[in-house]
Amino acid sequence: MSVLSSVPTQLWLGGKQVPSSSGATFDITNPADGSLLLTIADATPDDGMRALDLAVAAQSDWAATPTRERAEILRTAFDLVKERADDFAELMTLEMGKSLAESKGEVTYGNEFLRWFSEEAVRIGGRFTQAPAGTGRILVTKVPVGPVLAITPWNFPLAMGTRKIGPALAAGNTIIVKPAEDTPLTMLLLGQVFADAGLPEGVMSILPTSDAASVTGPLMQDSRLKKVTFTGSTAVGKTLVRNSADKLLRTSMELGGNAPLIVFDDADIDKAVDGAMLAKMRNGGEACTAANRIHVANAVLDEFTEKLSARIEDLKVGSGLDPDTNIGPLINERQRTVVKTLVDDAVEKGARVRVGGSSIDGPGFFFAPTVLDQVPANARLLKEEIFGPVAAVIGFETEQDGIDAANDTEYGLAAYFFTQDVDRALRVASKLDAGIVGVNRGVVSDAAAPFGGVKESGFGREGGSEGIEEYLETKYVALQ
Known part of the structure; x- marks a missing residue:
């Protein structure tokens, strides 16, 4: 029944x-x-x-x-x-x-x-x-x-x-x-x-x-x-x-949120990719805590982007009732249009599509899991909540550059970063303008923890x- x-x-x-x-x-x-x-x-x-x-x-x-x-x-x-x-x-x-x-x-x-x-x-x-x-x-x-x-x-x-x-x-x-x-x-x-x-x-x-x-x-x-x-x-x-x-x-x-995820040059890249998959693709990206902006130190940018793209390309899109499905549909056509508009805007301004980048034809409101890199600073998706399976990867040079880029938003719900340096972990966590900070982890929600944002x-x-x-x-x- x-x-x-x-x-x-x-x-x-x-x-x-x-x-x-x-x-x-x-x-x-x-x-x-x-x-x-x-x-x-x-x-x-x-x-x-x-x-x-x-x-x-x-x-x-x-x-x-x-x-x-x-x-x-x-x-x-x-x-x-x-x-x-x-x-x-x-x-x-x-x-x-x-x-x-x-x-x-x-x-x-x-x-x-x-x-x-x-x-x-x-x-x-x-x-x-x-x-x-x-x-x-x-x-x-x-x-x-x-x-x-x-x-x-x-x-x-x-x-x-x-x-x-x-x-x-x-x-x-x-x-x-x-x-x-x-x-x-x-x-x-x-x-x-x-x-x-x-x-x-x-x-x-x-x-x-x-x-x-x-x-x-x-x-x-x-x-x-x-x-x-x-x-x-x-x-x-x-x-x-x-x-x-x-x-x-x-x-x-x-x-709303537009969470950053920072990968520092000393991070364990494989663990950072695992964390990014959870922080970005959980719930098909339809989460206020989703890591929409992935800021990666230039020294490890190519390695991280290649590994993340390979993982996202392997995701299976389909009906959620199919046990093999990783990514289901977006909630409605209106939301799919929002996602497509933000992706198209970034591409028109110079972003490169590494994976996906388009709607999927057929019944239902599906959008291909997407990775964009070389995303310009004026792309709307760096400022607006995308609420879909789209990861935007941006390089940075110094630690402070990464922090500044992460904080460059009116939102302040969640932020994530990956590092193997304890001193850096404490230092960066204190500087991020967010109500929730995940350190070396991509899932932060817990009934026993206070959930909420700033700004x-x-x-x-x-x-x-x-x-x-x-x-x-x-x-x-x-x-x-």
């Missing part, structure tokens, strides 16, 4: 499926071949208000629920996702396109946020101390912020939801999730899992919609909503921050012990 038969197709309100107030629906298609997967309910602004009414009604009881009970629900949800890991992986591959191996990896990674925050729920702290002047005592406690709106992207349909849902629920907040229009099915299945885990009605709602602004706009103008957390493009994040100003909403913004990559952190703080307010009680 296909996993599609078990996916809710209506809105998720009050712990159950509910039709859209308008009766409207929209289609979810497979980006590998354009085939219809499911037709699901299309939320309206009225449905958003229904979800907020439920969240507000459930907030007090959920906040008063003992942390151990909240933790047990999250842990049960973790166990249920683990039991259904194959279903979640297949569903993500169907609606997003990534290879089945990538989807299985995301299930493991994304589910870990439920386990991690089930453990953090019982560790919400505070402090009690005497005032220095001896005039009283200071009691500091942490309390839930209140109803949360979480807006998630399409590239990691499970993990981008669980790393918001986990800490929000652990901290005692109700939550409304607005998944991406292209990939709502994984989140709807997760809603069913939480119902099976015993999450009380109204604590979590899920609102798939083809018109996000019409649903989220009114919610953000309602004073009962207390926080917005968003993962997505910097442009949309800026709009949400502006819209949050009227009500002074708490916000967390995990936005125009946003603010706030997800994961780690820091992640739950985004969903808590600090209350000071002055005692005699």
